[in-house]
Amino acid sequence: MNYNKIFTKNIKNSFSNIGQSGNLKVSKVMNLLQDIAVEYSFKLKISSMDLAPQKIFWVISRYQIEINNSAKLNEDLSMSVWRSNHKNLYDLRWFKIETADKQEIANAVGAWVIIDKTTGYPRHLNKFMTKEMLIENRVDVKIFFQNLKIIDNADIQEVFKIRINDLDFNKHVNNSAYVEWAIEALPESILMNYQPWKINVTYLKESFYPGKILSKAQTNTFTLNSTTHHSIVSENKNLELARIQIIWKPI
Numbered sequence: 001m002n003y004n005k006i007f008t009k010n011i012k013n014s015f016s017n018i019g020q021s022g023n024l025k026v027s028k029v030m031n032l033l034q035d036i037a038v039e040y041s042f043k044l045k046i047s048s049m050d051l052a053p054q055k056i057f058w059v060i061s062r063y064q065i066e067i068n069n070s071a072k073l074n075e076d077l078s079m080s081v082w083r084s085n086h087k088n089l090y091d092l093r094w095f096k097i098e099t100a101d102k103q104e105i106a107n108a109v110g111a112w113v114i115i116d117k118t119t120g121y122p123r124h125l126n127k128f129m130t131k132e133m134l135i136e137n138r139v140d141v142k143i144f145f146q147n148l149k150i151i152d153n154a155d156i157q158e159v160f161k162i163r164i165n166d167l168d169f170n171k172h173v174n175n176s177a178y179v180e181w182a183i184e185a186l187p188e189s190i191l192m193n194y195q196p197w198k199i200n201v202t203y204l205k206e207s208f209y210p211g212k213i214l215s216k217a218q219t220n221t222f223t224l225n226s227t228t229h230h231s232i233v234s235e236n237k238n239l240e241l242a243r244i245q246i247i248w249k250p251i
Contacts, residue, residue, distance in 0.1 A: 056128065192251075
């Protein structure tokens with residue numbers, strides 16, 4: 001098998017993908033990326049189900065997503081994913097969503113890590129992958145791995161209840177829920193006039209049902225550079241679960 005091959009699939013842009021602004025919802029983009037990443041991992045026989053007998057599993061460490069253009073209802077879209085590794089620890093999945101005429105709708109890169117179910121610690125990729133699967137990354141990812149801003153003066157705080165619907169197959173809160181909590185805490189003046197353009201997420205801790213989270217946001221930078229900074233915190237344990245930065249553009 002060619003482990004460096006780009007995997008592509010075609011989809012229709014469905015009604016549920018489109019938000020009030022007429023553009024793709026961030027959560028839907030993230031779910032589309034997750035779906036094709038999982039399908040790709042099954043084809044490569046490195047899915048969480050393939051790894052389960054070895055008592056290891058994948059978790060996502062960080063995401064960088066850029067949504068550049070909107071897509072029409074029922075428009076034919078092409079989704080592509082390919083992978084590389086970084087420092088024998090991060091399995092990078094690269095994504096692109098395009099129209100039939102090659103107009104880029106979105107691009108993204110996500111970093112997945114193998115976790116030992118017994119110890120809870122990350123494991124090196126070469127312990128579970130052959131040499132030909134360890135495709136060395138040739139793209140500069142220094143910016144991707146930079147630490148996101150720590151909120152020092154949150155001007156918005158909103159509590160959300162973790163729903164059973166927020167959980168994925170592994171009974172963890174799905175990665176898209178953290179971004180939804182960040183966005184939903186923001187005021188109408190932003191949400192009705194701007195749309196997320198560049199989204200950076202660092203996942204720090206897992207969260208589970210039942211429970212509540214506190215979505216903190218710092219928006220005083222918005223007037224300067226259209227950027228909001230977010231921290232998702234476990235309300236009862238006061239643990240930071242995710243750190244998010246969103247750059248917005250006018251609708």
